[in-house]
Amino acid sequence: LFGDALDWLVLSGTVVRCSLVGQIESPLEAFVNPSSFKIYQADTGLLVSKAGAQRADILAGIGGTFMGALTENYVAQQLSAIGYPLHYWTRDNRAEIDFVVERQGCVSAIEVKAGENTRSRSLSSLKKNHPGVRLIRLSTKPFGMNDGLRSIPLYAAFCL
Numbered sequence: 001l002f003g004d005a006l007d008w009l010v011l012s013g014t015v016v017r018c019s020l021v022g023q024i025e026s027p028l029e030a031f032v033n034p035s036s037f038k039i040y041q042a043d044t045g046l047l048v049s050k051a052g053a054q055r056a057d058i059l060a061g062i063g064g065t066f067m068g069a070l071t072e073n074y075v076a077q078q079l080s081a082i083g084y085p086l087h088y089w090t091r092d093n094r095a096e097i098d099f100v101v102e103r104q105g106c107v108s109a110i111e112v113k114a115g116e117n118t119r120s121r122s123l124s125s126l127k128k129n130h131p132g133v134r135l136i137r138l139s140t141k142p143f144g145m146n147d148g149l150r151s152i153p154l155y156a157a158f159c160l
Helices: 002-013 044-051 055-060 067-080 121-129 155-160
Strands: 015-021 030-039 087-093 094-095 097-105 106-112 136-137 144-146 149-153
Touching: 002 015, 002 121, 015 067, 030 044, 030 055, 030 067, 044 067, 067 087, 067 097, 067 106, 087 097, 094 106, 094 121, 106 121, 121 136, 136 155, 149 155
Parallel strands: 015 087, 106 136, 136 149
Antiparallel strands: 015 030, 087 094, 097 106, 144 149
C-alpha cells in the first residue's frame, strides 16, 4: 500500500531503509527479508527539528528513549553516507543488532549505545554463535578492543 511512496522517499534521499536479515553471514543481501525493515531520517538535524527537540537538551544528553533513537539515526546517516547498505538482525524479539554491514565479504555487527550503559547481551550472544563476525560497539567510550569487541566513539562512526 505504501510501497511506492516509501520507494520515492528512499530515492529522493529523504529517508534511508534498513533491511532485516535472517542470517548474519556473507552475502547479506541473500538473507534480506523484504517485508521487514526500519526507516531512518537521512538528515539527523531535520529529525531533531521535526521532533521539536530542544538543542540544549540534546547537548546535555537529556531525552531518554529519544536520545537512543536519535543516536541510532545518526549512525545510520553516517553508515549510509559512506556507502553501506543498511541491515539489522533480530532473533525472536529477544536479541537485536542495530546494524549489520558487509564490506568485501567481511560482516560486522554494530551495536549503538547512547548512554553510559554499554552492555549488550545481543553482541555477547552473537559472539558465541557467529565467531567470524566482527563485533563493534559505537558509544561515548574511547577507542579500544576488549575480548573481541571493538569500541569506537560515536564521533568516529564515519571511520567504519
